[in-house]
Amino acid sequence: MSEQVQTVKHRHIAETLAREIRGGSPANGAKLPGEHALAVRFGVSRNTVRQALAELAQRGMIATESGKGSFVTFDDRPLDQRLGWARALAGQGVTTGTRTVRMELIRDPGLAARLGLDDDEFLALDRVRAIVDGQPISLECARVPAVGPLRAAPRDGLVGDSLTATLHAAGRYADHGEERIDVLALNEEQAELLGRAPGDTFLHTQRISRTLRGELVEHTDSLLDPARFQIRLQFGGQQ
Amino acid sequence: MSEQVQTVKHRHIAETLAREIRGGSPANGAKLPGEHALAVRFGVSRNTVRQALAELAQRGMIATESGKGSFVTFDDRPLDQRLGWARALAGQGVTTGTRTVRMELIRDPGLAARLGLDDDEFLALDRVRAIVDGQPISLECARVPAVGPLRAAPRDGLVGDSLTATLHAAGRYADHGEERIDVLALNEEQAELLGRAPGDTFLHTQRISRTLRGELVEHTDSLLDPARFQIRLQFGGQQ
DNA sequence: CCACTGAACATGTCTGAACAGGTGCAGACC
């Protein structure tokens, strides 16, 4: 289906501004043109512009202030950090580093079926995060669609060494998703990667995130050292 | 400060309708009067009514459908279940029961300080949930403000045997909050209540929820058997 | 140089109106 599908004016304006913001112009922190100027630019009423801006605010891309204007709040941080949902290192001042232990294209029909996908090819990206003195504290196994720069990543590397940036480069912006959290005993392979004994208990999360239109962005299994990680989230309210 | 503080029309309408919905009229599932009828009732324009209805939809109290009308979705379920955030029993068809192991008024200046409260009196309500054949699977320790029917609960019991219903009876409706999730080794008291060995690993959550105006609704520490519970949440999107 | 004021900008709220599209139902017709 062509992306020129008919859409209402305020949504079209929101999409246009979203594309410009993601493209970096205006940049994070910059002020958008005022409502009147945007109304002139798009040839619509001020109220239609306000609806579009309200959508962008809803998505966490901008913030407006009465009497001041609208400011870009969008940056390249993953969605869940922007929505008050974070896994935080429980200790302060701890420096960590991440190393990739696997990055290859795989076929996983089972996962494709569970995610409702036709294409069963994924980029498998497994990374271990460790404290600088060497103690591994988490293992994250991401499965993302093997499209564009994601598909080229095993050869070319990630864009800016960042999975989120590579997803964005592939046009995959997370809008919504779901996550499950439980506890898991490490198997032998996981234990070896994490420098622990098999059977040790870790926090386990499975996250699936999707674009505004419902396309898969990523499916990520994470194992988190419970002594080091705490999951924090905010819920409800106007956002 | 008087609750007759000046507020804008659409918010006043939203609050009035919210009060009516919480009062059970119209009931869950029932259809609200149409936009035009509400505009006549409140003596405002249809657009002002639409803004009020949008706020209620944002809060998860109603859902509107084009051509059909607005329907009440609010019920007495706790906020987090209504917002796609649930801790789910990992097994199917398991019947559980809950027993109260502690319900008394306490003073906890430390907790009051952490929650930014002047009053350090709380209702302490600790409950163990167990599978019908006796195996305890969770311990929940709630600390709620000792006001109205909450303060009377040790003597009179909870409204409808439900903490949430008693909170609502006290005028405390959760609008937003935060939750932390990690892993905890049971201490001796917890282990005894849960029929486990001290040191056993449980999922641990701490939830603080507040009203629209920021008043404390509840602070709850939960210990969840990781073999029985999985936490699921949805994030992002238009709600 | 500082404080104040007023003007010019911004967003927020509200109005009445018009039109588009969705839904349900009564009545007519086969």
Place this chain on the structure above:
DNA sequence: GGTCTGCACCTGTTCAGACATGTTCAGTGG
């Protein structure tokens, strides 16, 4: 009895306009 149609309801979208409130800054007076 079933199907179709048209009408009357509903919500969704957009408009132009008016007014309220918030913010910023240039200009003026002390």
